[in-house]
Amino acid sequence: MQRAAPYDRNEALKAAQDLFWRKGYHATSLKDLEAALNMKPGSIYAAFKSKHALYLTCLERYFDETVAALDARLEASPTVLDALADFVRAFGREHLASETPVRVCMLVKTALEATEDEPELRDRAQAYLLKMRAAFETCFRQAQQTGEVSGDHDPAQLAVNLQADITAIRIEAQQTGGSITTAWLANRKAQDVLALRDSPAH
Amino acid sequence: MQRAAPYDRNEALKAAQDLFWRKGYHATSLKDLEAALNMKPGSIYAAFKSKHALYLTCLERYFDETVAALDARLEASPTVLDALADFVRAFGREHLASETPVRVCMLVKTALEATEDEPELRDRAQAYLLKMRAAFETCFRQAQQTGEVSGDHDPAQLAVNLQADITAIRIEAQQTGGSITTAWLANRKAQDVLALRDSPAH
Numbered sequence: 197m198q199r200a201a202p203y204d205r206n207e208a209l210k211a212a213q214d215l216f217w218r219k220g221y222h223a224t225s226l227k228d229l230e231a232a233l234n235m236k237p238g239s240i241y242a243a244f245k246s247k248h249a250l251y252l253t254c255l256e257r258y259f260d261e262t263v264a265a266l267d268a269r270l271e272a273s274p275t276v277l278d279a280l281a282d283f284v285r286a287f288g289r290e291h292l293a294s295e296t297p298v299r300v301c302m303l304v305k306t307a308l309e310a311t312e313d314e315p316e317l318r319d320r321a322q323a324y325l326l327k328m329r330a331a332f333e334t335c336f337r338q339a340q341q342t343g344e345v346s347g348d349h350d351p352a353q354l355a356v357n358l359q360a361d362i363t364a365i366r367i368e369a370q371q372t373g374g375s376i377t378t379a380w381l382a383n384r385k386a387q388d389v390l391a392l393r394d395s396p397a398h
Numbered sequence: 399m400q401r402a403a404p405y406d407r408n409e410a411l412k413a414a415q416d417l418f419w420r421k422g423y424h425a426t427s428l429k430d431l432e433a434a435l436n437m438k439p440g441s442i443y444a445a446f447k448s449k450h451a452l453y454l455t456c457l458e459r460y461f462d463e464t465v466a467a468l469d470a471r472l473e474a475s476p477t478v479l480d481a482l483a484d485f486v487r488a489f490g491r492e493h494l495a496s497e498t499p500v501r502v503c504m505l506v507k508t509a510l511e512a513t514e515d516e517p518e519l520r521d522r523a524q525a526y527l528l529k530m531r532a533a534f535e536t537c538f539r540q541a542q543q544t545g546e547v548s549g550d551h552d553p554a555q556l557a558v559n560l561q562a563d564i565t566a567i568r569i570e571a572q573q574t575g576g577s578i579t580t581a582w583l584a585n586r587k588a589q590d591v592l593a594l595r596d597s598p599a600h
């Protein structure tokens with residue numbers, strides 16, 4: 197465990213997360229990990245136990261980052277719907293920031309890739325996705341309390357719809373490598389969020 | 399090539415497509431294929447050349463089936479928007495038909511799984527997705543010609559949005575195993591299609 201000092205560990209996890217996110221669980225070999233982490237197999241096992249355990253740690257790290265990004269938007273925006281619309285719109289702008297990879301959500305990618313062979317990865321990814329959904333539901337509930345969204349909407353359904361829209365934008369972004377189309381789609385979905393103001397449920 | 403008589407070949411392709419679609423390209427081993435196709439490795443290679451080539455053949459088969467399903471809807475519906483709305487709604491109803499698996503689109507799954515390791519699979523999947531998008535664009539263009547959709551919409555953008563919505567419904571369906579939530583989401587997106595009637599672009 198001495199090899200994995202706090203700073204190194206964070207750098208290693210960042211590299212592993214990026215590799216797994218890019219290549220997927222199955223296509224990432226131990227050799228790939230050795231190269232990306234610049235660690236020998238023994239050190240990787242000593243620090244992270246197994247490829248499987250390392251993947252789960254990266255997934256948790258990714259989830260925490262996503263929650264933090266949403267919280268930052270909520271903090272910075274005048275209203276909940278503004279925050280959610282900005283959060284959605286950002287996924288269409290990712291290609292403009294060269295450091296941010298244009299990529300589908302790692303949770304969705306994991307849930308789709310890990311089938312019956314890796315039920316724990318799939319279940320964990322799905323659990324995080326449900327937690328994100330619950331966070332969106334809380335947002336819509338708050339927007340109803342302040343009167344920004346009318347009470348006849350179902351916050352749980354609005355959350356499902358929002359999560360579906362974000363997933364769709366990110367898949368479009370990955371497929372096109374980020375493009376004017378992605379920005380347009382993200383903007384359209386962001387407008388759908390803002391259109392909830394004073395609109396009855398349909 | 400004698401093992402692959404026309405009928406057998408179709409059955410084998412169906413089994414291979416189902417296996418690949420379920421497990422993904424990387425997690426499907428030759429052993430899995432042998433069991434699913436009930437063929438020896440030599441026969442699989444004789445009939446389909448390689449796992450890679452077999453995957454591409456299955457992907458083409460899947461694409462052809464998807465196009466046929468859209469054509470059938472267009473044939474059966476009074477208007478283009480009705481056909482598209484039915485097409486969308488059907489993805490929320492799949493779990494009711496026990497024989498149809500609740501699963502994300504095989505083209506999307508392939509495009510996400512196959513990264514730099516398998517550029518040909520990724521490129522082929524993306525090309526099929528763009529063809530589907532073009533088919534949707536043609537539908538919206540026709541709806542504009544008959545006056546069902548106002549001329550100030552961009553048919554290309556409507557096609558991007560429709561494809562994104564369908565992808566999102568199918569990911570939701572796979573994650574929940576098909577549920578009342580999926581049916582609700584599909585119905586909401588189908589209503590968005592029908593709402594294009596006489597509505598200006600936004």
